[in-house]
Amino acid sequence: MFVCPVCAGALVRGEREYRCPAGHSYDIAREGYVHLLPANRKHSKSPGDDREMVAARSRFLDGGWYEPLRKALCALALEALPRGGAALDAGCGEGYYTEGVVRAFQGAGRPLEAAGVDLSKFALKRAARRVREAAFAVASVYRLPVAAETADLVIDCFSPLAAEEYRRVLRPGGTFLYVVPGGDHLMEMKRVLYDEVYENPEERTLYEGFSYVDVTPVRSRFTLPDSKSIMDLFGMTPYAWKTPKAGVERLRAAASLTVTASFAIHAFRRL
Numbered sequence: 001m002f003v004c005p006v007c008a009g010a011l012v013r014g015e016r017e018y019r020c021p022a023g024h025s026y027d028i029a030r031e032g033y034v035h036l037l038p039a040n041r042k043h044s045k046s047p048g049d050d051r052e053m054v055a056a057r058s059r060f061l062d063g064g065w066y067e068p069l070r071k072a073l074c075a076l077a078l079e080a081l082p083r084g085g086a087a088l089d090a091g092c093g094e095g096y097y098t099e100g101v102v103r104a105f106q107g108a109g110r111p112l113e114a115a116g117v118d119l120s121k122f123a124l125k126r127a128a129r130r131v132r133e134a135a136f137a138v139a140s141v142y143r144l145p146v147a148a149e150t151a152d153l154v155i156d157c158f159s160p161l162a163a164e165e166y167r168r169v170l171r172p173g174g175t176f177l178y179v180v181p182g183g184d185h186l187m188e189m190k191r192v193l194y195d196e197v198y199e200n201p202e203e204r205t206l207y208e209g210f211s212y213v214d215v216t217p218v219r220s221r222f223t224l225p226d227s228k229s230i231m232d233l234f235g236m237t238p239y240a241w242k243t244p245k246a247g248v249e250r251l252r253a254a255a256s257l258t259v260t261a262s263f264a265i266h267a268f269r270r271l
């Protein structure tokens with residue numbers, strides 16, 4: 001699914017590298033991902049989530065706490081591609097959801113060409129090891145190394161939204177699934193962190209070039225049994241960057257925490 005970031009020619013995957021018809025080549029890392037972010041687009045040495053954040057998120061996701069979301073997302077992906085097709089996970093992180101989708105299509109006996117991009121090589125190292133069947137590239141969602149109108153499905157789960165790019169790479173009639181936090185997502189954790197808490201806005205936003213299909217809410221409640229799992233979850237939220245110290249200390253002191261996980265999966269059709 002990937003194209004050359006220099007000349008936009010189709011990349012062909014070899015044993016050790018991807019190569020375009022013009023002869024540009026990109027090494028495949030030991031773990032199996034490829035670096036397709038042009039050097040002049042890198043704003044820091046290691047952009048995207050850092051090693052610690054990625055490790056915390058992996059531990060948390062592997063705990064299975066967000067499995068209801070993964071199941072719902074897989075069901076919608078299967079519904080969107082009754083005969084299989086090409087799916088792109090934009091901002092795929094460690095590939096937890098990418099893997100779910102790949103396995104769901106395997107289970108249904110439908111062909112799926114799956115790819116994931118993320119800015120973080122630390123995330124992709126894990127993703128590429130986790131799902132050997134999918135192709136992974138270090139790239140920005142704002143400049144996807146993917147040809148126009150080649151994807152049947154784009155998934156964006158908690159990652160920066162690049163609606164224009166998603167529209168470009170989707171074929172007409174293709175589906176875009178956008179996962180965002182629901183109104184009361186992690187409300188109990190917010191109450192520990194802040195004196196005043198607000199619900200996330202729940203809105204249906206229309207993006208140019210798409211029709212709005214539906215929203216699927218996903219809710220669950222679970223009890224994190226120890227400080228480690230609580231702090232892992234905290235580390236993957238945006239609160240990790242902006243919470244005053246006292247709030248973080250209150251959370252760190254909690255021995256267990258029951259939280260509501262609430263998500264909205266917005267589905268769009270590319271016009």
Ligand SMILES: C[S@@+](CC[C@H](N)C(=O)[O-])C[C@H]1O[C@@H](n2cnc3c(N)ncnc32)[C@H](O)[C@@H]1O
Nearest residue numbers: 048049091092093118119120140141157158159
């Ligand atoms: C909250 S995480 C979600 C990861 C994954 N989708 C999940 O739900 O487990 C956001 C991800 O977006 C990545 N990211 C941030 N800015 C990006 C960009 N411009 N292009 C691609 N990925 C980006 C980060 O590295 C991180 O892995």
Ligand SMILES: [Zn+2]
Nearest residue numbers: 004007020024
């Ligand atoms: Zn090229």
